[in-house]
Amino acid sequence: MWHRVFIFLAIAVFLHCVAVEGQSYEDVRCKCVCPNPSVVNGTQSNRKLYIGNVPPNKCDCDTVILPRVGDDIKGKEQEFCPRCECKYESRNTTIIKVVVIIVIWIISLLVIYMLFLICLDPLLNKRAKGSYQEHTNEEDEANSNVGGGSSHAMGVRANVLNRVGHQQDKWKRQVREQRRNIYDRHTMLN
Structure with a gap:
């Protein structure tokens, strides 16, 4: 039963990720790092990041940056553009989401396991201290428990808990x- 629930949840999360992918993220982009437009006027030298969603052959200063800063650097485009570094990047957000979901699942399972062990610890300590018997000889124990099957099973359980x-x-x-x-x-x- 639980196996089916986990499979259903995994499929639901995967379908949700695929549906959201097209809505909020772009898998390809042109990333240009340029100086601040005021650098051509001689006032500042800070770098600025420009990102545009353009085809790979249009990933350059003329297509991504000049439409945004054209008014600030009129007439000095040839001085400004060589200082820009443009790179076309491609990523797969679906794989990124799946990896993140798997990591979250693993961490959740480890936390659940830890909580289980924390809850089990007092039971083990209580039983181990209350029912400790020194183990001396297996033959003596086997002979004394021949008639009592339930006491033998209880002794085995106590022995396992003691170990x-x-x-x-x-x-x-x-x-x-x-x-x-x-x-x-x-x-x-x-």
């Missing part, structure tokens, strides 16, 4: 030790 709890405690000790080593070494280097 998981033990591994978790061991991991926490290792993390504490690593932190202590890192902070000690860091203070020694400073």
Whole structure:
């Protein structure tokens, strides 16, 4: 059931991205970086960005920039245009959106997994501390549980929880030790 819901949501998000793509973004553009128009008059030298949606053969100063700044640089076009750098760029916003959506899904799944582990931690610690039995001999345990199948299953569950709890405690000790080593070494280097 959940598998179908996830597939449906993925298809819906993909179709929405494709529909929005044509409305708000351009996949091709001409990007020109030029000095401020006042530089030909000798007053400023800041750079300015001009973007136009033109075909690749029209990506130049005459087509993209002069219609916008023609009044500011009248008669000095030949001095202004060589200072401009125009590049034709092409990108695929659909791929960009799909990658972003996949990254968001992965982060969401990791957050859900983290929350699951946070909720599971108190249960493991409570059961592991309450039902700890020292494991001495497998034959003794097998002989004592021959008549009680349900107590044997309960013992196996407790044993698994004890092992998981033990591994978790061991991991926490290792993390504490690593932190202590890192902070000690860091203070020694400073």
